[in-house]
Amino acid sequence: VCRTGVRALVFRNESLEISNVPHFAPRLPAVATPGGVDVADPAAARAVSRSRPTNMTDVARLAGVSVGTVSNVLNNPQLVAGPTRERVERVLRRTGFVRNAAARQLTGVMSSTVGCVLLDLSNPYFAEIARGLEDGLAEGGCLAIVASSDVDAEREQRALQMLLEAGIRALVLNSLDNSPIGIAQFVAKDIPIILLDDARRRSDLCTVASDCVAGGRMAADHLLDLGHRRIALLGPHLDIPSLVDRNVGSRAAAQARGLEPGQVFVDVSLQPPDHHGDPGPAIERALSGPEPCTAFLCPNDMAALTVLTGLQRRGLSVPRDVSVVGYDDLAFAALLSPGLTTVRQSTYDLGRAAAGLVLAEAERDHVHQQLTFAPTLVVRGSTAPPGPS
Amino acid sequence: VCRTGVRALVFRNESLEISNVPHFAPRLPAVATPGGVDVADPAAARAVSRSRPTNMTDVARLAGVSVGTVSNVLNNPQLVAGPTRERVERVLRRTGFVRNAAARQLTGVMSSTVGCVLLDLSNPYFAEIARGLEDGLAEGGCLAIVASSDVDAEREQRALQMLLEAGIRALVLNSLDNSPIGIAQFVAKDIPIILLDDARRRSDLCTVASDCVAGGRMAADHLLDLGHRRIALLGPHLDIPSLVDRNVGSRAAAQARGLEPGQVFVDVSLQPPDHHGDPGPAIERALSGPEPCTAFLCPNDMAALTVLTGLQRRGLSVPRDVSVVGYDDLAFAALLSPGLTTVRQSTYDLGRAAAGLVLAEAERDHVHQQLTFAPTLVVRGSTAPPGPS
DNA sequence: ATGAAAGCGCTAACAT
DNA sequence: ATGTTAGCGCTTTCAT
Numbered sequence: 001v002c003r004t005g006v007r008a009l010v011f012r013n014e015s016l017e018i019s020n021v022p023h024f025a026p027r028l029p030a031v032a033t034p035g036g037v038d039v040a041d042p043a044a045a046r047a048v049s050r051s052r053p054t055n056m057t058d059v060a061r062l063a064g065v066s067v068g069t070v071s072n073v074l075n076n077p078q079l080v081a082g083p084t085r086e087r088v089e090r091v092l093r094r095t096g097f098v099r100n101a102a103a104r105q106l107t108g109v110m111s112s113t114v115g116c117v118l119l120d121l122s123n124p125y126f127a128e129i130a131r132g133l134e135d136g137l138a139e140g141g142c143l144a145i146v147a148s149s150d151v152d153a154e155r156e157q158r159a160l161q162m163l164l165e166a167g168i169r170a171l172v173l174n175s176l177d178n179s180p181i182g183i184a185q186f187v188a189k190d191i192p193i194i195l196l197d198d199a200r201r202r203s204d205l206c207t208v209a210s211d212c213v214a215g216g217r218m219a220a221d222h223l224l225d226l227g228h229r230r231i232a233l234l235g236p237h238l239d240i241p242s243l244v245d246r247n248v249g250s251r252a253a254a255q256a257r258g259l260e261p262g263q264v265f266v267d268v269s270l271q272p273p274d275h276h277g278d279p280g281p282a283i284e285r286a287l288s289g290p291e292p293c294t295a296f297l298c299p300n301d302m303a304a305l306t307v308l309t310g311l312q313r314r315g316l317s318v319p320r321d322v323s324v325v326g327y328d329d330l331a332f333a334a335l336l337s338p339g340l341t342t343v344r345q346s347t348y349d350l351g352r353a354a355a356g357l358v359l360a361e362a363e364r365d366h367v368h369q370q371l372t373f374a375p376t377l378v379v380r381g382s383t384a385p386p387g388p389s
Numbered sequence: 390v391c392r393t394g395v396r397a398l399v400f401r402n403e404s405l406e407i408s409n410v411p412h413f414a415p416r417l418p419a420v421a422t423p424g425g426v427d428v429a430d431p432a433a434a435r436a437v438s439r440s441r442p443t444n445m446t447d448v449a450r451l452a453g454v455s456v457g458t459v460s461n462v463l464n465n466p467q468l469v470a471g472p473t474r475e476r477v478e479r480v481l482r483r484t485g486f487v488r489n490a491a492a493r494q495l496t497g498v499m500s501s502t503v504g505c506v507l508l509d510l511s512n513p514y515f516a517e518i519a520r521g522l523e524d525g526l527a528e529g530g531c532l533a534i535v536a537s538s539d540v541d542a543e544r545e546q547r548a549l550q551m552l553l554e555a556g557i558r559a560l561v562l563n564s565l566d567n568s569p570i571g572i573a574q575f576v577a578k579d580i581p582i583i584l585l586d587d588a589r590r591r592s593d594l595c596t597v598a599s600d601c602v603a604g605g606r607m608a609a610d611h612l613l614d615l616g617h618r619r620i621a622l623l624g625p626h627l628d629i630p631s632l633v634d635r636n637v638g639s640r641a642a643a644q645a646r647g648l649e650p651g652q653v654f655v656d657v658s659l660q661p662p663d664h665h666g667d668p669g670p671a672i673e674r675a676l677s678g679p680e681p682c683t684a685f686l687c688p689n690d691m692a693a694l695t696v697l698t699g700l701q702r703r704g705l706s707v708p709r710d711v712s713v714v715g716y717d718d719l720a721f722a723a724l725l726s727p728g729l730t731t732v733r734q735s736t737y738d739l740g741r742a743a744a745g746l747v748l749a750e751a752e753r754d755h756v757h758q759q760l761t762f763a764p765t766l767v768v769r770g771s772t773a774p775p776g777p778s
Numbered sequence: 779a780t781g782a783a784a785g786c787g788c789t790a791a792c793a794t
Numbered sequence: 795a796t797g798t799t800a801g802c803g804c805t806t807t808c809a810t
Contacts, residue, residue, distance in 0.1 A: 052577065055787050066797045071789060081795060096574065101554045103787035105491040106802045113502075113534065113555065121523060122737070127516035134510065134537055138544075143551050145502065145534050148523055155527075162532050165490045166502065185485065188441065305724045312726050332721050335694045337701050348511070444803050455781045460805060470779055492803035495786045 052095045055103075063091040074099065105167055114358050115163035116146045116172040117156060118196075124330055126174075128347035129196070129354075133172060136355020142169065151176055164189065170358040172196055176240070192361035194354045199245050206357040207370040210345045212242040215375035216249025219325050219343050222377055223295045224253060224264075226385045228323065232286035232293040234303055235269040243299055246327070250297065266293055270303060279310035287322075294322060294386035301326040301333050304340055308382070319384035329378050338381025345375045441484045452480040463488065494556055503747050504552035505535045505561040506545060507585075513719055515563075517736035518585070518743075522561060525744020531558065540565055553578065559747040561585055565629070581750035583743045588634050595746040596759040599734045601631040604764035605638025608714050608732050611766055612684045613642060613653075615774045617712065621675035621682040623692055624658040632688055635716070639686065655682055659692060668699035676711075683711060683775035690715040690722050693729055697771070708773035718767050727770025734764045 053059045056070045063070065065088060072079045073088040080088070091097075105111050114137055118126040126148075134144050145163065149156035156175055160182045163171060171186050174196035183205075186193050194206045201207070223231055233250065251261035268282040286293040298304035304326030311318055318324055318338060326333060326342035333340040353371050360366055442448045445459045452459065454477060461468045462477040469477070480486075494500050503526055507515040515537075523533050534552065538545035545564055549571040552560060560575050563585035572594075575582050583595045590596070612620055622639065640650035657671040675682040687693040693715030700707055707713055707727060715722060715731035722729040742760050749755055 057787080067788080068790085068798075069796060072796085075789080079795075084795080096577075098550070098553045098574075098578075100495075100556065100787050102491040102494040102556050103802090104789075106489075106495060106787080106804090107789040108802065109789070112551070120520070122513075122517050122520035124511075124513055124516065127513065127519075128511050130516075130535075131509070131511035131537060134535070138536075138547070141551070143534050143536060143548070143555065145532050146519075146523070147527075147532060148520060158527070159532070161487070162501070162530070164487045166532065167489060167491050185487075188485075189487075302720060302724070305721055309724055309726045331691060332694055335691070335698055337698045446803080456804080457782075457806080458780060461780090464805080468779075473779075489803050492786090493805075495788090495803080496805040497786065498805070 053097055055100070056097075059088070059091055059095065059097050062095070063088045110362060111167050111169040112140075112142045113166065113168050114142050114144050114170050114172065114355075115159075115166070115168040116144050117149055117159050117163070118146065118174050119149055119151050119176075121146060121148045125328060125345075125347055129174075129351035132348035132351025132353075133355045134351070136352040137358065140355070140359040142355075142358070144172075149175055153179065157182060160185065164191075170194065170361055172354045172358065174198075192358065194357045194361075196350065196354060197242055199241050201370050203368060203370070206361065206368045208350055208354045208357065209370075209372055210242070210350060211372045211374050212245035213249035213252070215327065215343045215345070216246030217253045218249075218375070218377045219246075219297055219327070220250035220253035222341070222379065222383065223297065223323060223325065224257060224259070226295075226323065226383060228295040228386050229259070229264060230291050230293045231265055231295045231297055232268050232282070233265045234282065234296060234298045234307070246299075265297075270306065279306045283307065283310050283314065295383070296322065296324045298324065298326050301328045301330040301340060301342055304342065304382075305332070305336070308336070308340070318382050321387060323383040323386070325383060333378075334380065336382075341380045341383040342378050343375045344378050346373050349373060442486055444489070445486075448477070448480055448484065448486050451484070452477045499751060500556050500558040501529075501531045502555065502557050503531050503533050503559050503561065503744075504549075504555070504557040505533050506538055506548050506552070507535065507563050508538055508540050508565075510535060510537045514717060514734075514736055518563075518740035521737035521740025521742075522744045523740070525741040526747065529744070529748040531744075531747070533561075538564060542568065546571060549574065553580075559583065559750055561743045561747065563587075581747065583746045583750075585739070585743060586631060588630050590759050592757060592759070595750065595757045597739055597743045597746065597762075598760070599631070599739060599762045599764055601634035601764075602638035602641070604716065604732045604734070605635030606642045607638075607764070607766045608635075608686055608716065609639035609642035611730070611768065611772065612686065612712060612714065613646060613648070615684075615712065615772060617684040617775050618648070618653060619680050619682045619684075620654055621657050621671070621685045622654045623671065623685060623687045623696070635688075654686075659695065668695045672696065672699050672703065684772070685711065685713045687713065687715050690717045690719040690729060690731055693731070693771075694721070694725070697725070697729070707771050710776060712772040712775070714772060722767075723769065725771075730769045730772040731767050732764045733767050735762050738762060 053062065056067050060067045060070045065084060069080060069084065070088055073085050073092070077085060101112070116130065116133055118130065120126055121130060130144070130146050137144055145166065145168065147159035147163070149159060156179060160171075164185055168191060170192040172194045173183070175182070183193055192206070194208060195202070197209050198207050199209055199212060220231070233247070250265065254261045254264045266286060268285045270279055270282050286296065296304070296307050298307060304324055308318060308324055311322055311324070316322055324340065326340045329342045329344035333342050350373060353373070357369060357371070360369075442451065445456050449456045449459045454473060458469060458473065459477055462474050462481070466474060490501070505519065505522055507519065509515055510519060519533070519535050526533055534555065534557065536548040536552075538548060545568060549560075549568075553574055557580060559581040561583045562572070564571070567584055567587055572582055581595070583597060584591070586598050587596050588598055588601060609620070622636070639654065643650045643653045655675060657674045659668055659671050675685065685693070685696050687696060693713055696713055697707060700711055700713070705711055713729065715729045718731045718733035722731050739762060742762070746758060746760070749758075
C-alpha cells in the first residue's frame with residue numbers, strides 16, 4: 001500500500017514532453033488468432049500470421065478479394081454478393097480486425113467523435129448533461145470528447161484548438177460568453193456547433209437551453225402564492241446569463257400581481273459566492289429590519305442546503321418560521337427532511353437533446369433549432385405559508 | 390418557448406443512420422483572413438485566397454518552402470533556420486492553420502486522445518475522477534473520450550470497440566470485472582491500459598485504486614473507539630469489489646480488538662439497494678432485538694442521508710441516540726447538521742494519477758505501477774459515543 | 779538547412 | 795459484382 005509519495009510518483013511526469021517514443025505493453029494471449037485454416041491465400045495467411053491484420057489490404061488478401069470489396073462489405077454490404085460477403089465477414093470475425101478511424105476520416109467520411117466543452121464536469125449539473133449527451137450520441141454511433149473550461153477563457157481556447165485538430169463531427173459548447181472567437185473557427189471549418197445553456201436566441205446555430213426565466217418565475221410564483229411578500233434573493237451573480245434570467249422571471253412574477261419587485265425581493269449574497277462558507281451574514285440581513293423576509297430563494301440546491309443548515313443552527317424551523325426554495329433538484333434534495341422545494345431542470349435531457357441536434361446536423365435538410373426546456377417546480381416540505389408573525 | 394414536443398422533435402433522429410452527407414453550417418466572418426501581403430508566392434496566395442489553407446502543402450506554398458520544412462517548424466523547430474522559421478510561423482499565424490490529427494496519426498505519431506470507460510459519469514464519484522483525469526491529461530496535451538458502461542457488459546464492449554477504432558493513446562478502464570476480453574484487444578494492439586478502482590494487484594498493467602480495506606477499517610475503528618459494540622452494516626453488495634474490501638476492513642478492525650465480527654456487525658440492507666427508497670425496514674431491523682445497534686455504517690453518503698432522514702422521522706437524534714458514518718465525502722456531507730462523519734476518497738486525485746500513468750506509459754523505461762490511495766476519515770458531528778441506554 | 783518522395787489505411791470513382 | 799487506383803494530410807527518411 002502506497003500512501004505518501006504517491007503524488008511525487010505520479011506527478012513526476014507532469015512536465016513530460018510528448019515524444020514519439022513507442023510504448024511497450026505486456027503481451028498477453030491475443031483474443032483471436034487467425035488460424036491457417038479456411039483462408040483463401042495460405043501465403044497471405046502466413047504473411048499476416050499470428051499478428052492480426054492491421055489493414056483492409058491484409059484482410060482482402062486473406063479473403064482472396066480486393067480492398068474495395070472489403071470496404072464495401074463494411075460500408076455497403078448490399079453491393080457485395082452473398083458468398084463473397086460471407087467469406088470476407090468470416091475473415092473479419094476470425095481476425096478481430098478493427099478499422100482505422102484516422103484513415104477513414106482522412107478520406108472525408110464524417111467523423112464520429114463529438115467535442116463537448118463544459119464549464120466543469122465535476123459539477124453534478126454538467127455531469128448529468130454529459131451523461132445525457134453521451135447516451136444520445138451512442139445511439140448515433142458517436143463518442144464524446146469532453147473537456148472542462150473552468151470558466152477560463154484560455155483553458156477553453158486550448159480545448160477548442162485541440163478539438164479543432166481532432167476533427168470532431170460537431171461541437172457542443174457551454175461557455176459563459178459562447179466565445180465568438182472560438183466559434184468562428186469551427187464555423188469556418190463547417191463544423192456544426194450546438195450552444196448549450198444559451199438563453200440568447202440565435203437562428204444561425206442550434207441551441208439547447210433551460211428556460212430560466214420560467215424557472216425563476218415559477219419559484220417566485222410558488223412563494224407569492226403561499227403569501228410571502230418579502231423574499232430573500234440569494235447571490236444574484238449577475239454575470240451568469242442563466243441567473244440573470246431567473247431574476248428576470250422572479251421579478252416578473254411579482255410585477256404580474258401588481259407588486260413592486262424592489263419591495264418584494266431583498267438581494268443578499270453568500271460569501272464566498274454560492275455554497276460553502278458561513279451563511280450567517282446573509283441570513284442576518286434577510287431576517288433583520290422592520291420587514292424581515294419570510295422566505296429564501298436560492299440560486300441552487302447547494303446554497304439552499306447551506307441556508308437550511310444556518311437556519312437550523314439559529315433554532316429557526318423550516319418551513320414554520322421560514323421557507324426555502326432551491327434550484328436544480330440534485331439527488332439529495334428529496335432526501336432532506338423536510339424535503340427541499342426546488343426547481344428541476346431536465347439536465348439529462350438537455351444533454352440528450354444536444355446529442356439529437358448533433359446527429360440531426362448531418363441530415364440533408366437540417367435547419368438549426370433552438371430548443372428550450374421547461375423546468376418544473378418540485379414542491380416538497382421546505383415551503384409553507386408565512387407564519388402569523 | 391418549446392415545451393411539449395421537444396422530445397419528439399429531438400428524438401426523431403434516434404434511428405438516424407450515419408450517412409456521409411456533408412453538413413452545412415452558416416458562414417460567419419472568418420477569424421483571420423490570409424492577407425495578400427507579406428506572402429512569398431502571390432499566385433499561391435490567390436489559390437488559397439479567402440479560405441484558409443487546409444493542409445501543410447498550402448502553407449508551404451504560401452511561405453515559399455516545402456512541406457517538410459513546415460512540418461519541421463511545427464515539430465522540430467530547432468532544425469529550421471531562424472528566418473525560414475519565422476516566415477513559416479507568420480503564415481501559420483496569419484492563416485490560423487490547424488493541423489489534421491487524423492493525418493498525423495496515420496503516419497504513426499502517438500495519438501493524443503485517451504479513452505476512459507467508467508461505470509456512470511453522472512455519479513459524482515466518477516465525475517470527479519473524470520475531471521481529475523481530464524486535468525492531468527491536459528498537462529500532457531491530451532484529451533479524454535469518456536464513456537459510461539452502466540455496468541452493462543455489452544455497452545462496455547461497444548464503447549471499447551469504438552475506442553479501439555479511434556486509435557486512442559491509452560485506455561483508462563473501470564469495469565466490475567475489468568473485462569478480460571476487452572482488455573486483450575487493447576493489449577494486442579499495444580495500447581496501454583490503466584485499471585481504475587481495481588483492488589486486485591496485477592503487475593502486468595498500471596493500476597489506480599483507493600484502499601478500501603483501509604477505508605472500511607478506519608470507519609469501523611472510529612465507531613469502535615467511541616465504544617460502539619453493535620453496528621449496523623448497510624447493504625453489503627458483495628458483487629462490488631470495493632465494497633467487499635470495505636467489509637473485510639471493517640471486520641478486521643473488530644478482530645484486531647479481539648471482538649467477534651459476527652457479534653459486532655449486523656448486516657441490514659436498504660431496498661432498493663443503495664440510496665432512495667424507504668430506509669424504514671433497515672432501521673427497524675438494526676434497532677430491534679435484545680441488542681440494538683448504536684451506529685450505522687453506510688456504503689456511501691447518499692445511503693447515509695437516507696438513513697439520517699429515516700432516523701429523524703422516527704424522532705431519533707443523531708448522534709445522541711445513534712451514530713451514522715457515510716462514505717465518499719460528497720459535497721453535501723459537510724453541509725448537513727450535524728455534519729456527516731464519512732470516509733473521504735481522493736477521487737479527483739485518482740483521476741489525476743491515472744492521467745499521470747497514461748503519460749508515463751510513453752516513457753522509454755516505463756514500468757507498470759500499482760498505485761493505491763489512502764482514504765481519510767473525516768470526523769464530523771454525526772458520530773459520538775453510544776448513549777447510556 | 780531544405781527539398782523530394784514514400785508511405786500510413788481507407789474510400790470512392792472508375793474500369794472491367 | 796469485383797478489381798484498380800488516386801488521393802486525403804502528414805511524418806520521415808534520404809538527397810541535395
